[in-house]
Amino acid sequence: MRLLALLLFVVATSAVAQDPHSYARYEQVRATHLHLDLNADFEARILRGFAELSLDWRDPKAHTLDLDTRDLHIERVLALDAQSVWKPARFTLAARDPMRGSQLRIQTPAQPGKVRIYYRSSPQASGLQWLNPAQTLGKTRPFMFSQSQAIHARSWVPLQDTPAVRIPYSARITAPEGLRVLMSANNDPAQDGRGGFRFVMPQPIPSYLLAIAIGEIGHQDVGPRTTIWSEPGRLAASVAEFADTEKMIAIAEALFGPYRWERYDLLILPPSFPYGGMENPRLSFITPTVLAGDRSLVALIAHELAHSWSGNLVTNASWADFWLNEGFTTYVENRIQESLYGVDRALMEQRVGQTELLEQMRELAPHLQSLIPGRVDEDPDAVFSGVPYEKGAWFLRTIEQRVGREVFDPFLRGWFDAHAFRSVDSKDFVDYLQAKLLTTHPEAMPAAELDEWLNRPGIPAGARKAVSERLSAIDATRAAWLAGERTPAQFGSERWSTQEWLHFLNALGDDTSLAQIAALDDAFKLSQATNSEIAFRWYLAGIRAGHAPVRAPLERFLSTVGRRKFVAPLFEALAKRPADKAWASALYARIRDSYHPVTQAAVDAVLDYRAG
Numbered sequence: 001m002r003l004l005a006l007l008l009f010v011v012a013t014s015a016v017a018q019d020p021h022s023y024a025r026y027e028q029v030r031a032t033h034l035h036l037d038l039n040a041d042f043e044a045r046i047l048r049g050f051a052e053l054s055l056d057w058r059d060p061k062a063h064t065l066d067l068d069t070r071d072l073h074i075e076r077v078l079a080l081d082a083q084s085v086w087k088p089a090r091f092t093l094a095a096r097d098p099m100r101g102s103q104l105r106i107q108t109p110a111q112p113g114k115v116r117i118y119y120r121s122s123p124q125a126s127g128l129q130w131l132n133p134a135q136t137l138g139k140t141r142p143f144m145f146s147q148s149q150a151i152h153a154r155s156w157v158p159l160q161d162t163p164a165v166r167i168p169y170s171a172r173i174t175a176p177e178g179l180r181v182l183m184s185a186n187n188d189p190a191q192d193g194r195g196g197f198r199f200v201m202p203q204p205i206p207s208y209l210l211a212i213a214i215g216e217i218g219h220q221d222v223g224p225r226t227t228i229w230s231e232p233g234r235l236a237a238s239v240a241e242f243a244d245t246e247k248m249i250a251i252a253e254a255l256f257g258p259y260r261w262e263r264y265d266l267l268i269l270p271p272s273f274p275y276g277g278m279e280n281p282r283l284s285f286i287t288p289t290v291l292a293g294d295r296s297l298v299a300l301i302a303h304e305l306a307h308s309w310s311g312n313l314v315t316n317a318s319w320a321d322f323w324l325n326e327g328f329t330t331y332v333e334n335r336i337q338e339s340l341y342g343v344d345r346a347l348m349e350q351r352v353g354q355t356e357l358l359e360q361m362r363e364l365a366p367h368l369q370s371l372i373p374g375r376v377d378e379d380p381d382a383v384f385s386g387v388p389y390e391k392g393a394w395f396l397r398t399i400e401q402r403v404g405r406e407v408f409d410p411f412l413r414g415w416f417d418a419h420a421f422r423s424v425d426s427k428d429f430v431d432y433l434q435a436k437l438l439t440t441h442p443e444a445m446p447a448a449e450l451d452e453w454l455n456r457p458g459i460p461a462g463a464r465k466a467v468s469e470r471l472s473a474i475d476a477t478r479a480a481w482l483a484g485e486r487t488p489a490q491f492g493s494e495r496w497s498t499q500e501w502l503h504f505l506n507a508l509g510d511d512t513s514l515a516q517i518a519a520l521d522d523a524f525k526l527s528q529a530t531n532s533e534i535a536f537r538w539y540l541a542g543i544r545a546g547h548a549p550v551r552a553p554l555e556r557f558l559s560t561v562g563r564r565k566f567v568a569p570l571f572e573a574l575a576k577r578p579a580d581k582a583w584a585s586a587l588y589a590r591i592r593d594s595y596h597p598v599t600q601a602a603v604d605a606v607l608d609y610r611a612g
Contacts, residue, residue, distance in 0.1 A: 327392015
């Protein structure tokens with residue numbers, strides 16, 4: 001009983017009855033289906049049309065429907081009455097909250113089975129980016145894509161924008177002739193768009209997985225259930241880079257159960273996409289920055305695929321439990337990598353991730369270092385970090401190490417099977433852990449340590465760091481070089497993998513001298529690196545040391561890559577010296593419009609930027 005009481009205490013902070021990031025009162029009425037009928041107006045940079053919601057009224061006394069919106073212009077609302085007649089419904093749109101947007105309240109005295117909201121989005125919608133032809137690879141046609149996670153779906157669809165609510169959807173989208181529309185649904189290559197592109201997503205998904213992209217897009221199959229979509233000029237490189245995708249699917253299925261989404265396609269987006277990838281079901285959105293030419297960065301594909309089980313299939317019920325999406329996915333990603341590329345590669349990726357997490361934790365507030373954050377009302381974009389990813393995976397790996405994979409793998413597969421197409425919180429996981437594992441293997445995770453993992457900052461003392469002989473050799477090489485006992489020419493770096501380079505560069509701290517940085521650049525031409533992960537870490541080292549030769553390639557990098565993981569830390573490093581900050585501010589003023597709103601918000605905060 002003492003153990004159970006402590007377990008219940010551990011997860012008390014995660015039991016969020018109402019998603020603090022949503023206006024929706026889904027305990028009273030819940031959407032059960034969404035249909036979209038929208039026209040994409042590239043000249044005005046808006047989507048216009050209607051969203052139709054089917055409703056399940058759970059409270060007989062409820063007579064209002066509250067929806068989430070952000071910067072939407074609501075034109076009119078119709079409700080379907082008992083005689084199947086659409087009639088006008090009264091509505092009010094509240095003042096805009098900086099984080100949550102505006103509450104749309106629809107008066108529904110008769111509890112209709114459906115409502116239609118006619119609206120148009122804003123040209124500045126936080127979840128959409130409209131690119132002019134010059135910002136695309138082909139330079140002749142415009143492009144648009146969405147990013148709905150975490151709470152940006154409401155900027156292009158009025159709905160219950162919370163992961164606690166899952167809905168199937170359908171859509172008809174019209175776009176200018178010659179442009180293809182894709183969505184996180186069935187994408188039929190044979191559709192020509194006459195009368196609009198039509199889509200169906202039969203499985204229920206949370207709103208943050210709603211996705212749309214429109215542009216000049218080609219395609220090529222790389223497996224029986226995988227198609228690569230991209231701008232035509234990037235298609236061949238993408239097909240070559242991601243040729244192992246079907247192998248990844250087969251590995252994941254063998255470990256964690258059947259793939260339940262029918263197809264797993266990839267859309268390689270323009271470089272302004274703000275994330276490495278987005279796990280939109282049936283159509284993962286992928287940054288072109290992982291096109292390294294040697295498949296060394298395809299862990300990102302394994303990660304987005306893994307979300308087909310953790311996140312898309314079993315979803316965090318609110319953003320307070322984000323680790324249930326990302327910690328599980330990071331763990332599964334590494335297991336896929338191990339099966340496909342070997343134990344050495346997996347251990348190196350674990351070690352690099354753990355090292356970067358510990359470094360990041362040095363600057364994170366304590367309440368942001370726990371898997372269940374101490375506060376649940378903060379903007380999920382503003383508190384984004386590696387904690388739910390790497391600490392979450394480290395936690396699961398610790399349990400695996402203590403009970404063995406012969407026990408842990410069926411446990412994890414059972415978690416996915418038992419909670420498929422459901423939204424869950426940390427209490428659900430702890431209950432499952434207790435019932436399915438700890439009753440027979442109490443040594444796997446003592447209650448006090450479980451509390452440390454979930455609710456305390458830092459990493460528990462009992463956690464084992466990944467040990468990689470190859471990275472230990474890198475440490476020895478670096479130490480000998482810093483001690484003057486070895487020159488760069490003696491590194492043997494021609495045999496280093498990407499992960500070995502990342503480990504080496506991550507340890508170049510503020511105490512690395514300008515002369516040492518210059519020597520590395522002379523030896524390895526790192527300022528000319530084409531691998532984005534290596535280049536990013538090299539630019540950070542160059543900025544810290546004041547290495548002038550990085551300035552020109554850094555400007556090209558920041559002008560062509562919009563991935564927030566790279567852009568925000570680089571501007572943050574530049575902001576630490578007055579001269580660098582002045583240069584960075586002038587550069588940012590010129591290129592800001594090329595960034596997605598998510599990236600803009602991060603850099604605006606770093607540089608204290610004020611538009612206009």
